[in-house]
Amino acid sequence: MIAGIRFLRAWLRTFAGRCISIGLVLAIMASACLGQLTYIQLLNGRDTALAATQGRTWKVAINAKRGRILDANGTVLAQSVERYNVIGVPQAASEFKPITCTQETKSRCHQIDGKPVGATGAAAVARLVSSVLGTDPLELGAKLNGTGQYLIIKKDVTPEVMRKLEALHLGGIIYGELTNERVYSGGTLLGPVLGGMTDAGVGASGLEATLNKTLDGTDGYEVYQRGLGGEEIPGTLTESKDAVNGSDVKLTIDSSVDWYVKNALLEGKKTYNAAWAIAVVLDLRTGRIIALEDTDQYKAGTQDAMLHTSRAVSEVFEPGSIGKVFTMSAQLQLGLNKITDRFSVPDHITASGQNFSDSFDHGTERWTLAGILQNSSNVGMIMSSQKLTNQQRYEWLTKFGIGQMTGLNLPGESAGILTNPASWDLRTQNTVLFGQGYATNALQLTNAVATIGNKGVKPQMSIIDSITDAKGHVTETKTTGSQRVVDEKVASQMLDAMESVAEHYSFVKVPGYRVAAKTGTAQVAGPDGQLTSIISDWSGIIPADNPRFVVTVVMKDPQGTYGGLTAGPVFAKIGEFLMQKYEVPASQPRRNAIPVEW
Template identity: 30%
Template sequence: MGQGRLRLVVGAVALVCLSLGARAVQLSVADDARYGTFSTEAFASERVDAAERVTGRGAIVSADGQRLAASLDAGKVVATPYQIEDPEAVAKSLAETLGDEAGSADEIEEKLTGAGKGASRGYSVVAEGVEPETAREVTELGLTGISVAPDEVRAYPNGPLASQLIGYLGTDQAYGGVEARYDEVLKGGQDVELTLDTAVQRELEVALNETAETYEGKSALGLVMRVEDGAIVALAHTPGYDNNQFAEAPEEVKRDRILTDPYEPGSTFKAFTMAAALEEGAVSEQDTFMVADSMPVADVVIKDSEVHAPEILNPAGILQHSRNVGTIQVAQSLGGERLVENIKRFGFGEETGVDLWGENAGIVPPFEEWSGSSIGNIPIGQGLTVTPLQLASGYAALVNGGLRVTPHVASNADTGEPGRRVMSEKTSSIVKGMLQTVVDEGTGHFAQIPGYTVAGKTGTAQKVDPETGRYGDEYVTSFIGFAPAQDPEYLTLIVVDEPQKAIWGEVVAAPAFQNVMGFTLGYYNVPPDRESTKNDAPTPDPVLAPDAKKEDSIR
């Protein structure tokens, strides 16, 4: 048998092996025609059977059985340069068959002659990730010195859905997210099943996109977490990107900012100050404070969000109206040293232990490094930094009876022993009740969901101007809440960076929370715990809210 015929047979056998390994290769890769001929949406929704997979990189699969990342069978076109007698003619034939995948005929000719980057006289890769049908056509050309070997290409069937969480598999390594964290597991051919649900994820992404667009926010992010154990049901950012076009995406949008980018949380942090004071016995539910609309603390003046006459408020009233001055008075009753101890107990200032790489621990200034004004900003969530993931994890412990949770995205993640207790069940119950009044009667009323008790906290935190080092005129706006209020199953966090048309957590973030949490409760069939009637008042228009407030102001 001649060498040409032998190579043709070898190439055909390789292609048969490639084809035998194929599934129904039905996958929809949004906006990527490269994979269109062997892709349909059916592939993404097929339930994954571990017994079907025996080779290749494992898939990343959502809790509802959707493939979020999968390796597709493809071909690799390989050249043996010294066997090619007419590189120019062969390059022209390959260019016509492969199209743009392998470059121009001139670029291919460089590879065939061993002149291309990474090429050698004995072996040169002409094209990788070639569609099976195209690979078959290359084999049928019968070109001396050209063969087709089995290959895989990583595809992301749902396009931009949860891209930062999923991560990306490059030709050299895995970049970020689940692809990087569970690289060894996936390389071993095992699938990784996530706690993320695609229906909730889509709802969250839509809410973030609409909110950022409506209020002209620089960016937005959010997550949905199971309160009991820290399982992440949805995690999203906007702007996002599509892992199928990873190289074209700006670097700044590829970070999973929920765990990598700490920020000053503002008023959402006040619940921890209140919990610490109650747990330590520094204040009680019945204690009252004379709360003015401003107070000097060292060299700064702390203001409430609105001018008001001095008012007598208990701790619940202070949270309900998000009073900065009242929160600082509570913190002064506790003392800075004990406040820091309690803040650290909730896990702030350290990594949460989430099963993803790149987590930032945030900064909680040690008490010995406090300035005179620290007691005036740290209790209201300024002067320290937390990641959105830390805040959600802390709230889970705050409202689940006082037990720390370890956030996780893999369903079989090793989260260690049950979380340690950080406060009593009694304090947890009291704080839940206080946060419910925030939604029922206070600054969070746009978060109300018909049929359910809802609790949570708004936040509108000033950002530090990087040029002056002082608080400026841009804000991070947020809402974090949970439901049902006294027996919570899920919590949702919404954060919008630098909104321009409004800056108040009540107006910008709470309605997005309402949409996402309302969907989540219904989707998981959480029983309603509050009677709703046809006489219920309609949800107010947040854009026109007359009493919307910016809560945190340090001047």
């Protein structure tokens, strides 16, 4: 009995000790927790709250819209449209569990074509998203199966597609980043002229590149807190900066004319089996280029358009007999000859030990200076230019813009080739009189011929009409580079002589309208490096009695060879369209033409 009592007392002492020990441990732990809670809430509460806020705070970019490129009539040629990059959050996707559709959950449940998703995690998200985007669900599921926070699933989806994705109820897992996509409405019209953009949204070629600073805007941003579903928490916007859109650029190009010119060139290329064809249409009243085309088929915005330049800008060639216009103008302006001076012209001549001939056999013809131009006589040009020094021959070509940049600042433009007269050999010093021995492009050639139609003043051409900034302020392009080259009387005489040239080609007609023109045919190097290719061209002023347009057509290796037989009919087709579209009054009958024979 006594032993039992002793045992009970010992056990109670041990049990009490254990209880006291456990109580002390629990008390210490409670004190530690209370201390930590006190530290977090009282001493470190501000930092903790700040960290939580920062975790919910997002700085979201607001993309500025790039400016549009418009034609002369306001038709949109290039514009940026609203698009979205679809973004996935792999970590959230891996934890996703679809909500079964019931009467209570139908506004937030998940299904595909009315059926259960049939999976969980990244696989379920992939199946849902692929049902809208048409992507491979297995491939997408593999990409979403991870711990990342940012995965670009697809770029540049339309707002309509983005709304369908939002209807999947995948907030916090799938969301869209607003962006822009550059679209071009004209297909192959002006393809390399407009150029294209890099993936980063920077102009890579064409006008997109040269006007990049003008077209490009300044992005803005918003700083706010997001909920668990990725949505903005109302009232949490703390900072913002508005995006400033880029400026719109209006061109001088009339897209309806450009379209017609493009098709006329393609038809001409096919008819004459040419390698390529180029055309430029210039409005003499304003110096504005209203069409600039070739037969290349590169769509704006594509890699092809970005890897090539407009042939009308970059292709250089010997203009052939069109160059006689510039030489003869120099003779008249310097007083070395009169337009009515009489020459007895054979079909061949030897000058500086070199033999030259006309393009056709003929006896000794009695031509005036105007007749030499009408019959495009190389021999006559050499005979009439004996007093014209090599330095003068060079200087007058430069005055007409040969070997000079046009000032249009178009990518890929070549200044052409016009070497210093000190480097000319005995043959070149005479071939430059009739458009060989130097090279130009279609724009420069058009501008040079426009000098005659513009009463002796070489106009400053333009391709930019105006710029309108994001606030609607319009800045019109001012052209100040016009230069007088010859007197008005000289220009009038040359215009008259060029009209006789056009009349010589009776099959090149624009009914109701007089035309002043010059044709050219020049041998150029072919693929083998030899003079086995032909450039055929025609540059004309219409109407001749009241100049309104200059149209230049250039063809490479056409069947028919001569510019009057190939490029001429294409010019007539374009000229007739221009007269009708712009309702140009019909010409008055020609009177008192300068004699071409004596």
